Amino acid sequence: MRLTAQNLTVRRSGRRIFSDVSFTLDAGEALMVTGRNGAGKSTLLAVLAGRLKPEAGTLTVAKVGEATLPECLHVVGHRDGLKSPLTAEENLAFARDLLGMPTASPRAALEELGLGHALKLPVAYLSAGQRRRVALARLLVCRRPLWLLDEPTAALDVASQGVLAGMMARHRAEGGLVIAATHQALGLDGARELRIAPARPDARASQTAATGDVWW
Amino acid sequence: MVMRALKALVARDLALAARVGGSGALSLVFFLMIVAVVPFALGPDLNLLSRIGPAILWLAAVLATLIGLDRLFQADEEDGSLDLMTGAPVPMELVVLAKVLAHWLTTGLPLALAAPLFGLLVALDGTAMAATSLTLLVGTPALTFIGAVGSALTASIRRGGLILAVVVLPLMIPTLIFGVSASEAALGGTVPFTTPLAILAALTLIAGVVGTLAAAAALRWSE
Numbered sequence: 001m002r003l004t005a006q007n008l009t010v011r012r013s014g015r016r017i018f019s020d021v022s023f024t025l026d027a028g029e030a031l032m033v034t035g036r037n038g039a040g041k042s043t044l045l046a047v048l049a050g051r052l053k054p055e056a057g058t059l060t061v062a063k064v065g066e067a068t069l070p071e072c073l074h075v076v077g078h079r080d081g082l083k084s085p086l087t088a089e090e091n092l093a094f095a096r097d098l099l100g101m102p103t104a105s106p107r108a109a110l111e112e113l114g115l116g117h118a119l120k121l122p123v124a125y126l127s128a129g130q131r132r133r134v135a136l137a138r139l140l141v142c143r144r145p146l147w148l149l150d151e152p153t154a155a156l157d158v159a160s161q162g163v164l165a166g167m168m169a170r171h172r173a174e175g176g177l178v179i180a181a182t183h184q185a186l187g188l189d190g191a192r193e194l195r196i197a198p199a200r201p202d203a204r205a206s207q208t209a210a211t212g213d214v215w216w
Numbered sequence: 217m218v219m220r221a222l223k224a225l226v227a228r229d230l231a232l233a234a235r236v237g238g239s240g241a242l243s244l245v246f247f248l249m250i251v252a253v254v255p256f257a258l259g260p261d262l263n264l265l266s267r268i269g270p271a272i273l274w275l276a277a278v279l280a281t282l283i284g285l286d287r288l289f290q291a292d293e294e295d296g297s298l299d300l301m302t303g304a305p306v307p308m309e310l311v312v313l314a315k316v317l318a319h320w321l322t323t324g325l326p327l328a329l330a331a332p333l334f335g336l337l338v339a340l341d342g343t344a345m346a347a348t349s350l351t352l353l354v355g356t357p358a359l360t361f362i363g364a365v366g367s368a369l370t371a372s373i374r375r376g377g378l379i380l381a382v383v384v385l386p387l388m389i390p391t392l393i394f395g396v397s398a399s400e401a402a403l404g405g406t407v408p409f410t411t412p413l414a415i416l417a418a419l420t421l422i423a424g425v426v427g428t429l430a431a432a433a434a435l436r437w438s439e
Contacts, residue, residue: 075299
């Protein structure tokens with residue numbers, strides 16, 4: 001799979017977040033998205049995941065057949081997509097059935113992340129780090145070429161960070177792509193860095209704000 | 217693969233409704249409470265109660281449907297499950313359809329099935345009970361579909377429940393009118409029972425199409 005982003009510009013609630021972001025990512029490559037707090041790292045991932053429309057620019061994927069970009073990717077972010085009343089196994093089985101292309105069983109995925117004992121526990125009983133690991137186990141239960149990770153090491157202990165680095169290395173060796181928004185080194189060898197700079201002062205944005213177009 | 221994904225969605229929502237904090241039985245209890253309170257307010261006039269009984273049951277059904285509708289998409293928006301559904305190899309319309317189906321199975325269907333029992337509280341006779349139950353069975357899907365549009369529109373608004381009710385209630389009026397008139401036509405009158413019932417069924421089908429498309433569009437363009 002190859003992902004190309006050209007001149008992405010994003011505006012949210014009338015405010016320009018970033019402009020003219022371009023990159024190309026080929027099979028096996030990784031991209032680290034960095035930038036100060038509020039620079040738009042998570043916004044960029046939301047655009048890639050198809051949850052936000054860019055104001056300008058294009059996103060294209062090649063070599064994935066008929067699948068669209070949102071159908072080729074996994075998202076693990078701050079909102080972990082886990083339902084608290086359901087057990088870890090139920091959450092993973094649901095993700096596997098919903099997303100298709102199943103690979104590992106929920107049990108095998110959780111054991112890889114050292115959470116085999118939490119299989120039958122409701123996710124509500126787990127700590128923040130354990131929840132994050134259940135969300136990361138989703139990466140293993142079905143195969144998708146692009147992983148979008150938003151600060152994947154948040155709340156993770158050192159051992160789990162090592163496991164995650166190993167997972168990402170194996171994924172890339174199999175031809176997968178990784179895009180991670182992060183403040184820390186993730187153990188991504190040879191990853192390229194995309195630094196999101198503050199958007200240029202932009203006459204149109206300040207105008208819309210001044211006319212009160214955005215009132216919420 | 218699409219069927220498997222939809223089955224997983226319906227099964228998950230049913231499981232969530234059954235677990236602690238789910239709204240599964242809640243709307244049924246709310247329905248019972250509204251119906252039970254009315255005789256206290258009107259007094260023990262059995263003729264009056266049995267005359268307005270179908271209307272009371274329908275009003276209670278409309279209000280009970282609103283319970284839990286605000287969380288239909290909001291809960292998934294908050295915890296990121298909606299991002300998963302965006303990435304599923306399934307059109308958003310079918311996701312909406314699966315979620316609405318699960319919601320109706322846990323609210324609308326129990327209401328329709330419990331209506332004959334609750335009809336006892338408002339002194340309905342056998343024919344009226346059967347008629348009201350049948351009209352609720354046909355009409356409550358329309359209420360859920362209409363509510364789903366409001367729910368999708370307010371998914372990213374905190375405490376959007378009240379806005380949802382204000383947006384959605386006026387749109388439920390046609391369903392309410394034909395639901396009640398069909399129930400009353402069964403008790404005799406100039407109009408045969410099937411006429412308003414057919415219109416009610418038509419309303420449900422229209423709401424099914426328009427509601428599914430509109431809710432999916434609202435979820436896609438939520439920001």
